Amino acid sequence: KNGLLSVIQKLKGSTELELRVVLLGLDNAGKTTLLKCLASEDVNTITPTQVSLNKTSPAEKRLVEIFWSSLQCLLLHLQVYDIDSADKKRFEETGLELSELIDEENLTGDPILIFANKQDLGTASLASEIAEGLNLHTYRDRVWQIQACSALTGEGVQDGMNWICNNLVK
Numbered sequence: 001k002n003g004l005l006s007v008i009q010k011l012k013g014s015t016e017l018e019l020r021v022v023l024l025g026l027d028n029a030g031k032t033t034l035l036k037c038l039a040s041e042d043v044n045t046i047t048p049t050q051v052s053l054n055k056t057s058p059a060e061k062r063l064v065e066i067f068w069s070s071l072q073c074l075l076l077h078l079q080v081y082d083i084d085s086a087d088k089k090r091f092e093e094t095g096l097e098l099s100e101l102i103d104e105e106n107l108t109g110d111p112i113l114i115f116a117n118k119q120d121l122g123t124a125s126l127a128s129e130i131a132e133g134l135n136l137h138t139y140r141d142r143v144w145q146i147q148a149c150s151a152l153t154g155e156g157v158q159d160g161m162n163w164i165c166n167n168l169v170k
């Protein structure tokens with residue numbers, strides 16, 4: 001009922017459709033945790049591959065470009081400890097990686113879901129603050145959505161998956 005399996009089930013019948021979800025984010029963003037959350041059901045046809053944006057080799061970056069063509073799902077680590085400068089630096093790093101990916105020619109028009117993860121922590125930034133910080137409103141040729149979630153508790157993950165499903169079907 002939750003996650004990737006439901007997306008695939010809703011797409012059943014459209015057998016020519018291949019579903020590609022790319023999960024990107026800086027290290028420690030919570031990618032593995034989110035994959036585990038999504039894979040709590042039996043999804044034996046799914047082979048998860050995760051990529052940490054700032055730890056990728058050139059070959060992995062190429063792989064990301066190839067797989068980016070259907071859907072982008074960027075998982076952000078946006079926990080802010082009292083607006084500590086170290087975390088501010090990570091926030092900028094994420095924004096840079098995102099704008100680089102969005103400028104990528106091959107990726108034009110693909111919908112983007114941004115999971116503002118770790119919302120269970122009281123120190124997390126609000127999704128609206130994150131959207132503003134990442135200048136999401138400037139990406140006008142894109143369908144994008146920012147979804148507050150916690151990969152740890154699962155809260156918000158289903159809403160994000162529903163959005164993915166609706167935008168894939170479109």
Ligand SMILES: Nc1nc2c(ncn2[C@@H]2O[C@H](COP(=O)(O)OP(=O)(O)OP(=O)(O)O)[C@@H](O)[C@H]2O)c(=O)[nH]1
Nearest residue numbers: 026027028029030031032033052117118150151152
């Ligand atoms: N509180 C909280 N912690 C989380 C959440 N998601 C992930 N974490 C924690 O954040 C840490 C990093 O999570 P991972 O899932 O390993 O992050 P990753 O993006 O796979 O990291 P790399 O593989 O290094 O790129 C772990 O200690 C997780 O338990 C969340 O929603 N809430």
Ligand SMILES: [Mg+2]
Nearest residue numbers: 031032033050
């Ligand atoms: Mg990981």
